[in-house]
Amino acid sequence: MNANDFFQSLWKSYIEITPQADSVQKLFQGAGEEIINDHVAFRTFANSPIALEKLEPILTQLGYKAYGAFRFENKHLVARCYKHSDTNLPKIFLSELLTHELSEAAQQILDGIIAQIPADAVQSPAVFWGGPLWSKPTLAEYQTLSQESEYAAWLSTIGLKANHFTVSINHLKGFDDIASVNQLLLDKGYTLNTVGGLVKGTPEVFLEQSSTMADKIEFTFADGETQTIPSCFYEFAIRHKQADGTLFDSFIEGNADKIFDSTNQN
Template identity: 45%
Template structure:
């Protein structure tokens, strides 16, 4: 587990420094006697050679993770997989990719040009997962991409890093319901993603989720610094399956709405 912890510590450091500074406050609000358990993280990319989902998954597979589920988001033109480690205490990893070929010619050409800027060998080491943007980008290009695909704009602006971390509500003693966590966060000034309802999912699908709306963070573009949506914090409650084990997967309908936590 040492290699797993080292990687997730680096991802958390990048996440709270660059993408979602408020996550540290949420973490402190919910921490009890035991350290908070991270249910999963999510990463975003493009399905292009050299940067595809498989490339992002490789460092996790190298430390013992295995693919465990596939997901399709047709309206958002996304494909995703989730990965699990043999040690159940290790967080799950949810990696999605934009199906660039299904987008406009303008978006395709722009994204391909960005990816071509990546220095050779820059993604051979696991550190790229929390290394940020590997290409230059101006604000107008970001806006153009985001207008067609919020997801494309986000990846273009931020590059690589955890889009979100997720508190496991199952391990909390003070709260047993996702709705109660939402109430605490609202009371402390956080905005909750209301797309599809504040709580996505239900006991029937064996997973309930909610999330804050993304922090607005400063990002350097070639023509100046602008403030745009960054990362967010998610909360997940899993229900037991027939065998008594907690449901390990994800629910497409709920995940579809969680993606919208980074909407403008």
């Protein structure tokens, strides 16, 4: 599989539970825009058969190289980013949950989930849209996780999938800044993530980002209880030139920390 086929498969899987992404893309295409994605993000469990270190070789086979590492203390996460020599291909942001930093109650639930993942789960790029490789949690387990880590709760139900694609504002012809993109989305009735403000970041840190709040899906838990839960969201990013004239191509921990909240239940 080549990288273009990889992203086509990812997109198909992504819009199945994120219909807003398809409608947003069509909104921009209707305005004569060609959508180039800045990056795509994934979530996984550390110390598991689908840990970051196990998934990274698949990205390498697709032509990606790691170039940055990040730590999110409050959310108990680490992450790496990857880029391809073809600059029209999205960067990849891969984060993992440090389950050992959570409470014993949360660890017990997550240990049970991770124990179900096949040891040889990572066989091909298809693992990136495989969804949960474990049985559904109960509603009580989900609620226990969400009280401590929205990331853990989300991952327990949605599994390994692209949790967001990101429109590159730099490649849009009719939008010069992130504010005009946000205003279009608000005018069309989309709900945006306001944690830390509509815009995360500033030109001074060379990266500005915003995002919708995740779509919602009906999910039936292992005990038969049904509840509306967050699925995935769509992001928008504009990169600014650094002192040497090159566009900033990495990520900002403070921005990403707030973007993670796009899948919060409330």
